[in-house]
Amino acid sequence: xxxxxxxxxxxxxxxxxxxxxxxxxxxxxxxxxxxxxxxxxxxxxxxxxxxxxxxxxxxxxxxxxxxxxxxxxxxxxxxxxxxxxxxxxxxxxxxxxxxxxxxxxxxxxxxxxxxxxxxxxxxxxxxxxxxxxxxxxxxxxxxxxxxxxx
Amino acid sequence: xxxxxxxxxxxxxxxxxxxxxxxxxxxxxxxxxxxxxxxxxxxxxxxxxxxxxxxxxxxxxxxxxxxxxxxxxxxxxxxxxxxxxxxxxxxxxxxxxxxxxxxxxxxxxxxxxxxxxxxxxxxxxxxxxxxxxxxxxxxxxxxxxxxxxxxxxxxxxxxxxxxxxxxxxxxxxxxxxxxxxxxxxxxxxxxxxxxxxxxxxxxxxxxxxxxxxxxxxxxxxxxxxxxxxxxxxxxxxxxxxxxxxxxxxxxxxxxxxxxxxxxxxxxxxxxxxxxxxxxxxxxxxxxxxxxxxxxxxxxxxxxxxxxxxxxxxxxxxxxxxxxxxxxxxxxxxxxxxxxxxxxxxxxxxxxxxxxxxxxxxxxxxxxxxxxxxxxxxxxxxxxxxxxxxxxxxxxxxxxxxxxxxxxxxxxxxxxxxxxxxxxxxxxxxxxxxxxxxxxxxxxxxxxxxxxxxxxxxxxxxxxxxxxxxxxxxxxxxxxxxxxxxxxxxxxxxxxxxxxxxxxxxxxxxxxxxxxxxxxxxxxxxxxxxxxxxxxxxxxxxxxxxxxxxxxxxxxxxxxxxxxxxxxxxxxxxxxxxxxxxxxxxxxxxxxxxxxxxxxxxxxxxxxxxxxxxxxxxxxxxxxxxxxxxxxxxxxxxxxxxxxxxxxxxxxxxxxxxxxxxxxxxxxxxxxxxxxxxxxxxxxxxxxxxxxxxxxxxxxxxxxxxxxxxxxxxxxxxxxxxxxxxxxxxxxxxxxxxxxxxxxxxxxx
Numbered sequence: 001x002x003x004x005x006x007x008x009x010x011x012x013x014x015x016x017x018x019x020x021x022x023x024x025x026x027x028x029x030x031x032x033x034x035x036x037x038x039x040x041x042x043x044x045x046x047x048x049x050x051x052x053x054x055x056x057x058x059x060x061x062x063x064x065x066x067x068x069x070x071x072x073x074x075x076x077x078x079x080x081x082x083x084x085x086x087x088x089x090x091x092x093x094x095x096x097x098x099x100x101x102x103x104x105x106x107x108x109x110x111x112x113x114x115x116x117x118x119x120x121x122x123x124x125x126x127x128x129x130x131x132x133x134x135x136x137x138x139x140x141x142x143x144x145x146x147x148x149x150x
Numbered sequence: 151x152x153x154x155x156x157x158x159x160x161x162x163x164x165x166x167x168x169x170x171x172x173x174x175x176x177x178x179x180x181x182x183x184x185x186x187x188x189x190x191x192x193x194x195x196x197x198x199x200x201x202x203x204x205x206x207x208x209x210x211x212x213x214x215x216x217x218x219x220x221x222x223x224x225x226x227x228x229x230x231x232x233x234x235x236x237x238x239x240x241x242x243x244x245x246x247x248x249x250x251x252x253x254x255x256x257x258x259x260x261x262x263x264x265x266x267x268x269x270x271x272x273x274x275x276x277x278x279x280x281x282x283x284x285x286x287x288x289x290x291x292x293x294x295x296x297x298x299x300x301x302x303x304x305x306x307x308x309x310x311x312x313x314x315x316x317x318x319x320x321x322x323x324x325x326x327x328x329x330x331x332x333x334x335x336x337x338x339x340x341x342x343x344x345x346x347x348x349x350x351x352x353x354x355x356x357x358x359x360x361x362x363x364x365x366x367x368x369x370x371x372x373x374x375x376x377x378x379x380x381x382x383x384x385x386x387x388x389x390x391x392x393x394x395x396x397x398x399x400x401x402x403x404x405x406x407x408x409x410x411x412x413x414x415x416x417x418x419x420x421x422x423x424x425x426x427x428x429x430x431x432x433x434x435x436x437x438x439x440x441x442x443x444x445x446x447x448x449x450x451x452x453x454x455x456x457x458x459x460x461x462x463x464x465x466x467x468x469x470x471x472x473x474x475x476x477x478x479x480x481x482x483x484x485x486x487x488x489x490x491x492x493x494x495x496x497x498x499x500x501x502x503x504x505x506x507x508x509x510x511x512x513x514x515x516x517x518x519x520x521x522x523x524x525x526x527x528x529x530x531x532x533x534x535x536x537x538x539x540x541x542x543x544x545x546x547x548x549x550x551x552x553x554x555x556x557x558x559x560x561x562x563x564x565x566x567x568x569x570x571x572x573x574x575x576x577x578x579x580x581x582x583x584x585x586x587x588x589x590x591x592x593x594x595x596x597x598x599x600x601x602x603x604x605x606x607x608x609x610x611x612x613x614x615x616x617x618x619x620x621x622x623x624x625x626x627x628x629x630x631x632x633x634x635x636x637x638x639x640x641x642x643x644x645x646x647x648x649x650x651x652x653x654x655x656x657x658x659x660x661x662x663x664x665x666x667x668x669x670x671x672x673x674x675x676x677x678x679x680x681x682x683x684x685x686x687x688x689x690x691x692x693x694x695x696x697x698x699x700x701x702x703x704x705x706x707x708x709x710x711x712x713x714x715x716x717x718x719x720x721x722x723x724x725x726x727x728x729x730x731x732x733x734x735x736x737x738x739x740x741x742x743x744x745x746x747x748x749x750x751x752x753x754x755x756x757x758x759x760x761x762x763x764x765x766x767x768x769x770x771x772x773x774x775x776x777x778x779x780x781x782x783x784x785x786x787x788x789x790x791x792x793x794x795x796x797x798x799x800x801x802x803x804x805x806x807x808x809x810x811x812x813x814x815x816x817x818x819x820x821x822x823x824x825x826x827x828x829x830x831x832x833x834x835x836x837x838x839x840x841x842x843x844x845x846x847x848x849x850x851x852x853x854x855x856x857x858x859x860x861x862x863x864x865x866x867x868x869x870x871x872x873x874x875x876x877x878x879x880x881x882x883x884x885x886x887x888x889x890x891x892x893x894x895x896x897x898x
Contacts, residue, residue, distance in 0.1 A: 015445075015447075016427060016428070016447065016448075016451075018451075019445075020447065023445055023446050026394075026446070027402055027444075027446055027447070028445060030396060031387070032387070032390070032393075032394035032396070033386070033387020033388065033389075034387070035391075035393075035519070035568070036393065036521065036597070037519045037521070038828050039599055039600055040600065040829070040830070042828055042829035043519065043600075043829050045519055072387065073385075074386065074387040074388075077386050086385045086386060089381075089385045090377065090382060090385060093375075093381065093795050093796075093799060095380075095381040095384045095385065096244035096245070096246070096799060096803055097243055097244025097519070097520070097566075097567060097568050097570075098380070098385075098389055098568070099519045099520045099568030100519050101384055101385060102387055105385060123837070124837055125838070127837045127838075128836045128838045130837070131519065131829060132837075133517060133519045133569050133571070133807065133810075133834065134244045134569065134803045134807070135802060135803035135804070135805070135806025135810070135835075135840075136799070136802075136803060137806065137835075138806075138840060138842070138843045139802070140837060141837065141840075
């Protein structure tokens with residue numbers, strides 16, 4: 001039995017130790033905003049925060065979470081930066097199919113928390129783990145810059 | 151490409167109100183906000199995930215309460231409480247079609263996009279077949295073109311009925327009334343009635359047969375960059391895609407199908423798998439095994455423990471090289487003719503120069519970021535299927551066929567799609583899910599792993615095209631010959647197959663309607679169907695053929711010693727729309743400005759899906775052959791831009807999708823198996839590789855063109871032509887081989 005702190009709420013889950021956080025969120029807790037894309041840490045669709053740091057939910061075993069506070073796309077709008085990122089995403093119409101965008105927003109928010117004024121190179125480095133098959137990259141970059149100055 | 155015509159409807163008039171499904175239910179209107187995933191739950195007790203998770207008591211759902219309100223056609227529902235639901239005949243897979251189609255209706259219905267909610271249409275060709283593909287299909291960049299007139303008519307007819315009802319109540323001439331944002335006003339006395347107040351009376355009004363539509367200068371919504379209706383829930387985790395659907399009592403499974411196409415399951419040793427905690431079932435069908443668990447992790451962990459014996463069957467030895475050679479070794483004598491204009495042989499005899507080339511294109515997977523998935527419940531009275539599909543009617547018919555049911559017993563609940571690109575034009579994964587689900591009593595969600603998804607796609611076929619041209623003394627082409635070689639995708643969509651000797655219009659897409667003025671043309675198709683599963687891929691035949699034609703046009707310009715832009719403009723001088731987009735793109739890209747050594751610009755032009763498009767890519771190539779994208783400029787004549795922001799987004803994304811393929815994508819077969827697994831060896835372009843992308847719109851017609859695929863069509867040839875400009879190396883095979891560039895750069 002694990003007690004997880006997710007978006008400020010405690011959840012008790014009885015799951016195998018090696019179960020990735022991604023599947024605990026999606027299949028046990030019904031929080032489906034965090035997406036499955038590759039299962040191998042290659043696409044970033046499952047990005048969540050542990051104590052504010054972006055990690056891949058598919059590569060994070062539930063046993064390794066410990067007391068770290070989990071933030072998911074469902075809760076990111078409650079943070080100041082997350083709210084700005086969401087607004088920039090809508091203002092600029094970043095989203096197409098949207099399937100990768102939970103992960104993009106989580107990575108972007110984590111970047112801006114560490115680095116409030118990222119350069120293009122900073123954005124490339126922080127965001128290159130997040131694939132977008134629709135090709136929304138140009139607007140993701142603009143969105144991060146807008147959120148940074150909002 | 152022509153999709154299969156399953157229910158032919160000539161023309162597209164207004165819909166008979168007697169022919170309406172009991173569609174929208176009042177319950178969907180309770181929660182407010184977007185209702186994307188909740189439509190048409192049929193007889194099932196299922197709930198979409200965020201309702202389920204959000205704690206709404208399922209008892210609140212009154213299954214039997216139907217919709218009572220104004221339903222003038224298949225697309226519009228207005229409740230007494232003034233709520234407006236628009237029913238979307240096309241699938242939303244990122245292209246923004248829910249917004250675009252809503253704008254067409256709302257413009258004439260006189261409501262704001264902030265006043266509407268949208269739901270996906272149930273499968274119903276009679277109501278929702280679109281007039282270009284003649285079926286309820288989302289594909290081939292047709293949705294906006296197809297629904298441009300019918301949806302505005304639907305909105306105008308509904309508005310007319312509501313206004314007529316108000317006029318009767320007030321005993322005035324309807325022509326004296328005004329209407330805006332769902333409110334009818336009598337300017338003479340300032341009285342108003344909301345649409346919700348008029349639904350009963352409007353329902354009794356006759357359906358108007360001829361409604362006048364607004365002219366372009368009267369549009370209030372069309373032509374504006376209106377905010378998309380589907381995106382607010384896509385930035386906060388609330389949007390429900392097929393993979394997110396949760397049904398009470400549902401189990402979750404994953405599938406392992408024969409690694410070789412056509413292979414069969416011999417036996418499964420599931421002893422270890424069944425010991426994994428949380429495993430519910432191990433299910434078998436003829437060519438696949440599904441492991442079902444309490445959650446995906448249990449299913450996946452158990453699937454990893456299976457020991458499966460396959461019979462690889464006849465395709466056990468298939469390799470990519472074999473498939474290429476099969477086309478190369480098939481003589482062109484027996485090719486199916488597609489274009490015969492003038493006499494290419496006679497023209498070649500008097501020509502100053504003849505140029506020949508062969509181009510090779512690889513198998514491509516779609517690799518949509520949302521892996522293939524289906525949620526399904528088979529019950530005595532029928533089947534509920536929750537899935538994102540571009541072809542809901544095909545899905546319904548296929549599941550009914552597989553389970554020996556009537557189509558109306560199969561309820562397809564279409565969902566938001568996390569990337570389509572043609573992948574969800576096929577339904578074999580849905581049929582597979584049905585065959586597994588028929589063996590159990592519980593609802594089950596089957597999710598393919600990324601590896602399963604990449605290795606069991608319907609791949610864009612390999613093509614090997616032999617192309618040649620005869621040039622006159624000025625270097626201009628007088629004869630053009632293209633022997634297209636490859637398999638028939640259309641064949642896989644026709645129940646009885648494409649007959650031998652028949653032409654697959656997709657295989658020769660784009661070359662049959664060459665924009666360039668060349669007096670003598672011969673185009674034919676050498677049909678060699680591969681032993682693997684093939685399917686439509688973004689840009690369809692145009693992506694394949696425009697790569698060949700536009701790369702070759704550059705070869706001709708080079709042979710003639712002419713500038714690629716000037717060369718094209720000379721051949722398009724009687725085509726004002728083409729000339730305009732090419733000149734605009736060249737101007738914005740700074741085409742005439744010199745670049746340093748190792749850098750170059752390439753152009754490609756095509757006119758497909760009714761939208762002339764020019765794209766210019768600028769690259770640099772370093773000593774190691776690494777290609778760096780520097781700038782991309784696109785200019786399109788979209789005819790009418792329903793939503794210019796969406797037009798730009800589709801161009802940006804379409805080009806990047808095509809560049810990803812041109813730089814990286816290559817599915818290869820060995821021993822009948824796909825050699826790629828995941829995004830490490832089926833690589834995609836990432837944000838650090840993306841240069842600035844500029845897009846420009848011209849509105850040069852009185853109707854919208856299609857655009858979902860256009861950018862992808864342009865990408866590879868524009869990039870290849872830029873590489874040629876930068877290095878002098880002409881690469882005729884996709885994806886572009888950087889090692890060849892490195893060699894050439896080293897040789898100086």
